[in-house]
Amino acid sequence: MANYSVRNQVAIISLCSPPVNALSSDVRRGILDSLKKAEQDVKVAAIVICGEGRTFCVGADITEFKSEFKTFPNLFELVDILESSPKPIVAAIHGHAFGGGLEVALACHYRVALSSAKLALPEVKLGILPGAGGTQRLPRLIGIDSSMQWIAFGDEYSAQIAANIGIIDRIFPSNADILESAVQYAQSIIGKSLINRRVSKLPVKDASKVSHIMEKYKQIVGKKSRGAIAPMVCLEAIKHAALLPYVEGMKKERMGIEALMGSDQSKSLIYMFFAERQVRNWTIPGTGINSKNTKPIKVEKVAVIGLGTMGRGIVLSLLKAGIKHVSVMELNKTARENGLLFIKNILEGYAARGTISETQKRSMVDALKPVSNFEMLKDTDLVIEAVFESMSIKKDIFAKLGQVCKPSAVLATNTSALDVDEIAMVTPKPKQVVGMHFFAPAHVMKLLENVRGSKSSPQVIATAMNMGQRMGKVTVLVGNCHGFVGNRMFRHYTVETDFMLEEGAYPEQVDTVLKKFGFAMGRYQVGDLSGNDIGYRMRTKFEMTNKQQPPGAPERER
Numbered sequence: 001m002a003n004y005s006v007r008n009q010v011a012i013i014s015l016c017s018p019p020v021n022a023l024s025s026d027v028r029r030g031i032l033d034s035l036k037k038a039e040q041d042v043k044v045a046a047i048v049i050c051g052e053g054r055t056f057c058v059g060a061d062i063t064e065f066k067s068e069f070k071t072f073p074n075l076f077e078l079v080d081i082l083e084s085s086p087k088p089i090v091a092a093i094h095g096h097a098f099g100g101g102l103e104v105a106l107a108c109h110y111r112v113a114l115s116s117a118k119l120a121l122p123e124v125k126l127g128i129l130p131g132a133g134g135t136q137r138l139p140r141l142i143g144i145d146s147s148m149q150w151i152a153f154g155d156e157y158s159a160q161i162a163a164n165i166g167i168i169d170r171i172f173p174s175n176a177d178i179l180e181s182a183v184q185y186a187q188s189i190i191g192k193s194l195i196n197r198r199v200s201k202l203p204v205k206d207a208s209k210v211s212h213i214m215e216k217y218k219q220i221v222g223k224k225s226r227g228a229i230a231p232m233v234c235l236e237a238i239k240h241a242a243l244l245p246y247v248e249g250m251k252k253e254r255m256g257i258e259a260l261m262g263s264d265q266s267k268s269l270i271y272m273f274f275a276e277r278q279v280r281n282w283t284i285p286g287t288g289i290n291s292k293n294t295k296p297i298k299v300e301k302v303a304v305i306g307l308g309t310m311g312r313g314i315v316l317s318l319l320k321a322g323i324k325h326v327s328v329m330e331l332n333k334t335a336r337e338n339g340l341l342f343i344k345n346i347l348e349g350y351a352a353r354g355t356i357s358e359t360q361k362r363s364m365v366d367a368l369k370p371v372s373n374f375e376m377l378k379d380t381d382l383v384i385e386a387v388f389e390s391m392s393i394k395k396d397i398f399a400k401l402g403q404v405c406k407p408s409a410v411l412a413t414n415t416s417a418l419d420v421d422e423i424a425m426v427t428p429k430p431k432q433v434v435g436m437h438f439f440a441p442a443h444v445m446k447l448l449e450n451v452r453g454s455k456s457s458p459q460v461i462a463t464a465m466n467m468g469q470r471m472g473k474v475t476v477l478v479g480n481c482h483g484f485v486g487n488r489m490f491r492h493y494t495v496e497t498d499f500m501l502e503e504g505a506y507p508e509q510v511d512t513v514l515k516k517f518g519f520a521m522g523r524y525q526v527g528d529l530s531g532n533d534i535g536y537r538m539r540t541k542f543e544m545t546n547k548q549q550p551p552g553a554p555e556r557e558r
C-alpha cells in the first residue's frame with residue numbers, strides 16, 4: 001500500500017493504492033511504517049512522499065468513512081507524526097492532491113508539483129470539513145482569507161496558483177519526471193533547518209482581521225451555499241486557527257468533523273459522489289452489452305437544430321467540450337439572431353471572468369457554423385434536434401435528416417417526453433436514433449438523460465454517453481417512456497405545488513419556501529425559465545387537460 005526505497009540519501013515513500021491512492025487504513029499504515037524505516041536509516045537524510053500511477057493522492061478513502069476511521073494511525077494522527085519528523089520530507093505532487101492528500105502534503109516540510117497538478121480541499125462537497133489539520137495548517141500558510149475561499153467552496157486550483165500563494169515551493173514542467181525532480185530537490189535541502197518548515201508552528205498572518213473576513217465569507221456562503229451546514233462549520237474551524245494555538249484549533253476541527261460526519265447532508269452528498277460515478281457504467285439490460293464492451297463513434301462535427309431555450313445551451317455545452325465544428329440551424333430569423341447573440345455574450349462572460357482565455361473564446365466563436373438547409377448537414381457526425389415539442393415537426397425533421405445525413409450519423413432528439421421510437425421510425429435507419437434529454441439551462445445543468453430507443457444501436461448509445469461525458473455532464477442512460485425518468489419525477493412535484501396554488505398560495509410564496517429549503521430555484525421560477533408551454537404541450541398530448549372540463553378547472557378535477 002506504500003512502497004519504500006532509497007536513492008542517493010533520499011528515502012522514497014510511494015503511495016500505491018490504485019486508482020487514486022486514497023488514504024485507506026492500509027495506506028496510512030504503509031506510510032507510517034516507511035517513515036519509521038527512513039528515520040532509523042542513518043544513510044537517509046531526506047524523504048520524498050509521492051504517488052504511484054496517475055495521481056499523488058485524492059484524500060481519505062470515502063468508502064471507509066463508516067468503519068475504519070478508528071484504526072491507528074488515523075489521518076489526523078499521521079499528519080502530526082509526519083510534520084514532527086526530524087528528517088525533511090518533500091511531497092512530490094502530480095495529478096491530484098485533494099482533501100487528505102493535500103493535508104498530508106501540508107504536513108510535509110516542502111511541496112513540489114508538476115505544473116499540471118491540481119490541488120483542493122473539497123471535503124465541503126461531501127458535507128464535511130478537512131479533518132486532518134487542513135483548517136489549521138492552510139491558514140498558517142496562506143492566510144485566513146484565501147483559506148476560507150479554498151475550504152468553504154472546495155474548488156480545485158492549479159499548481160501555479162498554489163505556488164503563487166505559497167503552498168507549493170517549486171513547480172516543474174508538466175512533462176518532467178516528478179519523482180526524479182523531487183529527489184533532486186530533496187537533495188538540495190538536506191541539512192537546512194526545519195524551524196520555519198513546520199506549518200503548524202507558523203503564525204497566521206492575517207489573524208487580526210479574522211472577524212471582518214469571517215463576516216464577508218458568511219455573507220458569500222449564505223448566498224452561494226444556501227441551506228448547507230458544512231461551509232459554515234468550515235468557516236468556524238478556520239476562525240479558530242486565527243484565535244487558538246494549533247493544538248486547541250485541532251480540537252475544534254475534530255469537533256467540527258465529528259458533528260458533520262454522518263449528518264443527513266453528508267450522507268446524501270457521499271451517496272451522490274458514488275452515484276455520479278456509477279452511472280458511467282451503463283448497461284443494456286438482458287443483453288450483456290455495456291460501457292466496457294462498446295466503443296463510441298468518433299464525433300468531430302455536431303449540429304444543433306433549433307436555437308431556442310435549449311438549443312443555445314446545448315451549443316454552449318458542445319463548444320465548452322472543445323467541439324471544433326458546431327452547425328446551428330434555426331428557422332426563425334429573430335430566434336437565430338437572439339440565440340447566436342446569447343451564445344456569444346455567455347462566451348464573453350466566461351472570458352471576462354477568466355474561465356476561458358481570449359484565444360479559447362475566439363476559437364469557440366469560430367466553431368459556430370450557422371446553416372440554412374439540411375444538405376449542409378450531410379457530413380455531420382451527430383445531430384441534436386431541439387425544436388418545439390411537437391411530434392409532427394420532429395418527424396418532419398428526422399425524415400429529412402434520414403435522407404441527407406451519412407449512414408453513420410447519430411441522430412438525437414432533445415424531446416422532453418415524446419416517444420423516441422415513433423420519431424426513429426420515420427428514418428431509414430432507426431438504430432441511429434437516440435434521445436439526448438438536456439435540462440434547462442443546458443450549459444449549466446449537469447444532468448443529461450440519454451434515452452435508449454428500442455432500436456438504438458449499442459454504438460449509438462455509447463456515442464451519446466461519451467458525448468455527455470465530454471461535455472462534463474452526469475450522463476444517465478434511461479429507457480424510453482413518457483417523460484423518461486426526470487420528468488416523471490418532476491411531474492409529482494409540480495402537481496403538489498399546483499395543489500398549493502389551488503389552496504390559495506401564490507407562486508412566489510411556494511418558491512420562497514423551496515429556496516429556503518435549499519433548492520437553487522423555486523418550481524415556478526423553473527417554469528418561467530423553461531417555458532410553461534412545454535408542460536402544456538405534454539399535458540395536451542396526453543389529454544391530461546380533459547376537454548370535458550371548462551378552462552381553468554383545478555388540476556385535481558382534471
Ligand SMILES: CC(C)(COP(=O)(O)OP(=O)(O)OC[C@H]1O[C@@H](n2cnc3c(N)ncnc32)[C@H](O)[C@@H]1OP(=O)(O)O)[C@@H](O)C(=O)NCCC(=O)NCCSC(=O)C[C@@H](O)CCCCCCCCCCCCC(=O)O
Nearest residue numbers: 022058059060061062063075098099100130131132258277
Ligand atoms: C480526484 C478526482 C477529481 C479524480 O477524478 P477522475 O474523474 O479522474 O476519477 P474518478 O472520480 O472516476 O475516480 C476514480 C475512482 O476512484 C474512486 N475515488 C475517487 N476518490 C475517492 C476517494 N477519496 N475515496 C475512495 N474512492 C475514491 C472513484 O469512486 C472511482 O471509482 P470507480 O469504482 O467508479 O472507478 C475525483 O475522484 C474526486 O474528486 N475524488 C474525491 C476527492 C475528495 O473528495 N477528497 C476528499 C476526501 S475526504 C478527506 O480527505 C477527509 C480528510 O480531510 C480527513 C479525514 C480525517 C477524518 C478523521 C476524523 C475522524 C472523525 C470520525 C468521526 C466519527 C463519528 C462516528 O463515529 O460516526
Ligand SMILES: NC(=O)c1ccc[n+]([C@@H]2O[C@H](COP(=O)([O-])OP(=O)(O)OC[C@H]3O[C@@H](n4cnc5c(N)ncnc54)[C@H](O)[C@@H]3O)[C@@H](O)[C@H]2O)c1
Nearest residue numbers: 306308309310330331332335386387388389415416440530
Ligand atoms: N425548455 C426546457 O426546459 C426543456 C428541457 C428539456 C427538453 N426540452 C425540449 O427541447 C425542445 C426545445 O425546447 P425549447 O424550450 O428550447 O423550445 P423553444 O420554443 O425555446 O425553441 C425551439 C426553437 O426551435 C425552432 N424551430 C422550430 N421548428 C424548427 C425547424 N423545423 N428547424 C429549425 N428550427 C426550428 C423555433 O423557432 C424555436 O426557436 C423541446 O422538444 C422541449 O420539449 C425543453
